Amino acid sequence: MIDFLGKTIECSCGKLHEVPNIEIICEDSVSQRLSEFFEDAFFLADENTISLVRSLEGKTIKLRDPQRVTATMENVQKIRSFLKNKDCREIVSVGSGSLTDIAKYTAYLTDREFSAFPTAPSVDGYTSSVAPLIVRGVKKTLTAKVPRKIIIDPEVIVNSPIDLIRAGIGDISSKIIARLDWILSNLLTNEYICDFVWDDMKGLLKVVLTDTRKILQRDRSSILNLMKIQLISGLNITIIGNSRPASGAEHLISHVIEMYQEHRGQLPLFHGLQVAMGTYITMKAYEAFFQDIHFAKSHISLEDKEKLLIDFFGEKVTSELQKIYLHKRKIEKVDIKSIQKILEPIYLQYHSILEASLFDMGVGELFSKYDKNFIKNVIIISTTIRDRYTILDLFDQLGILKDFCDWFMEHMTEVKE
Numbered sequence: 001m002i003d004f005l006g007k008t009i010e011c012s013c014g015k016l017h018e019v020p021n022i023e024i025i026c027e028d029s030v031s032q033r034l035s036e037f038f039e040d041a042f043f044l045a046d047e048n049t050i051s052l053v054r055s056l057e058g059k060t061i062k063l064r065d066p067q068r069v070t071a072t073m074e075n076v077q078k079i080r081s082f083l084k085n086k087d088c089r090e091i092v093s094v095g096s097g098s099l100t101d102i103a104k105y106t107a108y109l110t111d112r113e114f115s116a117f118p119t120a121p122s123v124d125g126y127t128s129s130v131a132p133l134i135v136r137g138v139k140k141t142l143t144a145k146v147p148r149k150i151i152i153d154p155e156v157i158v159n160s161p162i163d164l165i166r167a168g169i170g171d172i173s174s175k176i177i178a179r180l181d182w183i184l185s186n187l188l189t190n191e192y193i194c195d196f197v198w199d200d201m202k203g204l205l206k207v208v209l210t211d212t213r214k215i216l217q218r219d220r221s222s223i224l225n226l227m228k229i230q231l232i233s234g235l236n237i238t239i240i241g242n243s244r245p246a247s248g249a250e251h252l253i254s255h256v257i258e259m260y261q262e263h264r265g266q267l268p269l270f271h272g273l274q275v276a277m278g279t280y281i282t283m284k285a286y287e288a289f290f291q292d293i294h295f296a297k298s299h300i301s302l303e304d305k306e307k308l309l310i311d312f313f314g315e316k317v318t319s320e321l322q323k324i325y326l327h328k329r330k331i332e333k334v335d336i337k338s339i340q341k342i343l344e345p346i347y348l349q350y351h352s353i354l355e356a357s358l359f360d361m362g363v364g365e366l367f368s369k370y371d372k373n374f375i376k377n378v379i380i381i382s383t384t385i386r387d388r389y390t391i392l393d394l395f396d397q398l399g400i401l402k403d404f405c406d407w408f409m410e411h412m413t414e415v416k417e
């Protein structure tokens with residue numbers, strides 16, 4: 001499925017990339033003989049996926065949640081204590097993003113092997129070496145175990161819930177913004193950058209985004225392409241050692257919405273759906289940037305940000321986030337023209353298919369679930385939750401973030417429902 005697994009790549013970025021040799025098995029009906037692939041494993045499932053491992057009684061752990069299992073440290077602790085006196089070498093996740101993140105972080109903490117049986121093409125986390133988890137109210141991206149095996153049953157993937165397929169399109173659409181943000185940061189803050197992890201996916205990314213409608217109609221080969229690119233994107237994270245190749249401002253926006261809802265005990269949308277909203281917002285930010293749209297200058301004071309943070313997440317989380325924000329790199333001088341010249345060709349190559357893909361997957365319907373003023377505050381706060389430089393930091397430091405938000409609100413009406 002992926003030809004560079006297990007290879008060592010002498011890269012133009014100056015590093016030697018060791019690609020893990022993950023065994024990927026993609027076969028029809030493979031879900032019926034899962035136990036053949038694992039000798040000494042526990043299978044982690046939830047209400048929706050337990051039927052896939054029903055025959056493996058005594059070897060399954062079912063996570064329960066009255067709403068939906070989410071990737072939290074509490075769930076990791078539950079699995080950890082369940083496995084405490086159990087003699088098993090491996091944890092196999094049977095599910096999509098949240099179960100995978102819980103399983104691979106528990107495997108990391110308890111020094112066990114990890115494998116995945118993905119049940120939807122909804123995220124790129126199956127092959128990645130990190131696990132994004134909510135820890136005491138803050139979304140953190142933690143080091144986790146890379147899988148030993150990944151078992152894919154095309155029928156399971158093709159028939160996964162449509163919202164998880166939409167989410168998969170949302171999560172993969174973000175890779176264009178993630179790339180632009182990474183180059184922007186490289187230019188402005190001198191952050192390390194690698195081209196291999198973009199070159200290995202950019203062709204297929206175009207195909208997948210162009211095929212959005214076919215994916216939503218459950219066309220088998222288009223959905224398998226979506227699954228394949230998710231696996232490549234996750235490998236890119238593993239190759240680089242952090243989520244930079246796969247996550248920019250759009251993921252920070254999605255994390256803010258998720259943290260806000262978790263803080264209130266509300267069930268967030270699927271990860272990729274929130275990422276789709278973040279991708280649309282940041283796509284518009286780049287659009288405004290390249291079109292030289294004039295924004296009025298008005299810096300958002302630290303006090304205003306603090307008020308918003310307290311309102312969103314409470315006092316305790318606020319002081320942690322303020323520290324992150326104060327340590328962010330401040331840019332002295334910005335040569336806008338030269339940055340535009342480097343970034344715009346990439347943006348132009350993808351802009352129209354990205355926009356069409358987001359419209360087709362129904363990003364307008366997602367925005368309609370939220371209050372406009374809430375979205376504006378989400379954008380402002382997204383610059384405070386992680387030490388990762390993005391287009392929104394540039395807007396913040398130029399003093400135009402507030403006016404961009406107002407401009408975006410006006411243009412949100414263009415989002416077709």
Ligand SMILES: [Zn+2]
Nearest residue numbers: 123124171275
């Ligand atoms: Zn993601």
Ligand SMILES: [Zn+2]
Nearest residue numbers: 011013194196
């Ligand atoms: Zn490289």
